Amino acid sequence: MDNEVKNKRPCLYDKHVELGALISPFGGFEMPIQYKGIAVEHQAVRTKVGLFDVSHMGEVTVRGKDAERYVQHIFTNDIAGAPVGKIYYGMMCYEDGGTVDDLLVYKMGENDFFLVINAANIDKDWEWMTRQAADFEINLENRSDFYGQIAVQGPESEATVENVLGLPCKELTFYTVKTIGDVIVSRTGYTGEDGFEIYASHDYIRACWDKLISAGVQPCGLGCRDTLRFEVGLPLYGDELSAEISPVMAGLSMFVKLDKAEFIGREALLRQKTEGVARKLVGIELADKAIPRHGYKVVKDGQEIGEVTTGYRTISTDKSVCMALVDTQFAKLDTEVEIQIRKKTFPGKVVKKKFYEKHYKK
Amino acid sequence: MAKVIEGLYYSESHEYLRVEGEYGYIGITDFAQNALGNVVYVDMPDVDDEVTAGEDFGAVESVKAASDLISPVSGVVVEVNEALEDAPELVNQDAYENWIIKVSISDPAEIDNLMDAEAYTAFCEKA
Numbered sequence: 366m367d368n369e370v371k372n373k374r375p376c377l378y379d380k381h382v383e384l385g386a387l388i389s390p391f392g393g394f395e396m397p398i399q400y401k402g403i404a405v406e407h408q409a410v411r412t413k414v415g416l417f418d419v420s421h422m423g424e425v426t427v428r429g430k431d432a433e434r435y436v437q438h439i440f441t442n443d444i445a446g447a448p449v450g451k452i453y454y455g456m457m458c459y460e461d462g463g464t465v466d467d468l469l470v471y472k473m474g475e476n477d478f479f480l481v482i483n484a485a486n487i488d489k490d491w492e493w494m495t496r497q498a499a500d501f502e503i504n505l506e507n508r509s510d511f512y513g514q515i516a517v518q519g520p521e522s523e524a525t526v527e528n529v530l531g532l533p534c535k536e537l538t539f540y541t542v543k544t545i546g547d548v549i550v551s552r553t554g555y556t557g558e559d560g561f562e563i564y565a566s567h568d569y570i571r572a573c574w575d576k577l578i579s580a581g582v583q584p585c586g587l588g589c590r591d592t593l594r595f596e597v598g599l600p601l602y603g604d605e606l607s608a609e610i611s612p613v614m615a616g617l618s619m620f621v622k623l624d625k626a627e628f629i630g631r632e633a634l635l636r637q638k639t640e641g642v643a644r645k646l647v648g649i650e651l652a653d654k655a656i657p658r659h660g661y662k663v664v665k666d667g668q669e670i671g672e673v674t675t676g677y678r679t680i681s682t683d684k685s686v687c688m689a690l691v692d693t694q695f696a697k698l699d700t701e702v703e704i705q706i707r708k709k710t711f712p713g714k715v716v717k718k719k720f721y722e723k724h725y726k727k
Numbered sequence: 728m729a730k731v732i733e734g735l736y737y738s739e740s741h742e743y744l745r746v747e748g749e750y751g752y753i754g755i756t757d758f759a760q761n762a763l764g765n766v767v768y769v770d771m772p773d774v775d776d777e778v779t780a781g782e783d784f785g786a787v788e789s790v791k792a793a794s795d796l797i798s799p800v801s802g803v804v805v806e807v808n809e810a811l812e813d814a815p816e817l818v819n820q821d822a823y824e825n826w827i828i829k830v831s832i833s834d835p836a837e838i839d840n841l842m843d844a845e846a847y848t849a850f851c852e853k854a
Contacts, residue, residue: 403764403791404765404790654812655768656788678767678768680790707793
């Protein structure tokens with residue numbers, strides 16, 4: 366039980382225990398993996414609405430005279446001329462193009478940004494960000510311990526946030542944010558459905574949780590958060606992105622603005638884009654029911670050509686599919702490949718790495 | 728409380744063995760199916776494959792993870808439960824009714840290494 370000592374507990378921990386959740390360490394936190402079951406929770410989000418505790422996510426604020434210039438320096442996307450309230454997805458990269466983390470940048474005001482980073486990377490990111498801050502007149506704050514966060518996701522999420530929580534959110538468009546007092550509400554998520562994320566003090570988040578549970582909203586664990594994001598082809602740091610896997614390799618070039626004058630990793634990523642990369646992220650669909658999992662080998666004519674990053678038997682479409690990093694020459698659609706699953710290999714073919722259509726409200 | 732049936736033999740990796748003459752039916756216990764959650768796929772060997780006590784012969788997969796199946800005894804597969812190919816959830820509905828493979832047991836002495844119902848119940852309580 367060493368883990369329990371080392372891992373942090375989110376501010377909703379006791380609520381999860383009360384609900385009988387299966388709890389497991391994730392990203393340095395004791396997080397709920399499932400309550401009723403991954404499939405039930407997954408379908409609640411696809412068809413109605415689900416509630417997630419995502420308090421493990423990290424939050425960093427960047428404020429001051431050089432805030433915009435600093436974010437432009439560490440971030441692959443381009444926030445130049447962004448209106449207040451707009452949110453951008455992108456990465457922080459190393460000089461060699463490898464990924465430090467993927468993150469959301471919220472523009473809260475002129476030279477006032479709110480960065481949302483992955484739980485498992487909080488310490489590493491903070492170290493990286495402070496190291497890059499030397500030449501900028503900014504005030505950088507790690508607010509990860511202050512903020513709790515919940516996500517309300519699914520086609521009924523707007524009505525739920527409006528009616529149950531009394532937070533007006535109708536006018537928020539996709540990837541925009543507003544503050545209501547000290548509460549931050551954004552139309553964002555990690556499920557491929559319409560949805561909202563709410564950041565606030567632990568007390569406020571706990572009160573929101575109670576109201577939503579009392580209203581009958583299905584609590585959802587990180588188990589279905591992974592199946593939901595996977596089905597719509599969203600990457601998870603540690604699987605599809607890492608210090609070795611650049612956003613260009615992961616097929617995320619649309620979030621890398623190479624026409625921006627400068628950002629860390631730009632030269633390397635530009636080279637990858639123009640000269641090509643050794644491996645690319647693809648989707649693979651198996652003919653059989655066997656399930657490809659993280660780390661399984663992708664094989665062609667007896668040679669290892671890649672590795673599975675995430676795989677499931679999908680809940681929405683009931684297919685055995687995975688995302689995998691493969692040698693670029695085998696990355697074309699319809700290429701026949703095999704996946705080694707335990708003692709056997711199973712035939713499959715390269716497909717688009719989106720196994721289910723997103724249903725965002727834009 | 729997980730269901731344990733008298734007269735079966737149990738392994739520490741939560742497989743059971745039901746002996747009928749020279750044959751044995753092997754599956755996962757109620758404790759194991761409950762710990763796994765919804766079973767979405769059972770990876771089974773082929774008929775005539777050899778299995779060895781203590782070695783894996785397949786896997787049971789939930790949404791989240793694959794869990795190896797470890798054979799409690801050595802033998803040759805004479806039948807696999809084909810119903811599980813289309814309905815793996817049968818393992819959740821009744822783990823003891825829905826065995827996974829039937830083997831002809833090659834070394835009956837290996838059965839002595841397994842737990843009886845009482846010992847397995849105590850084993851689960853500690854787990």
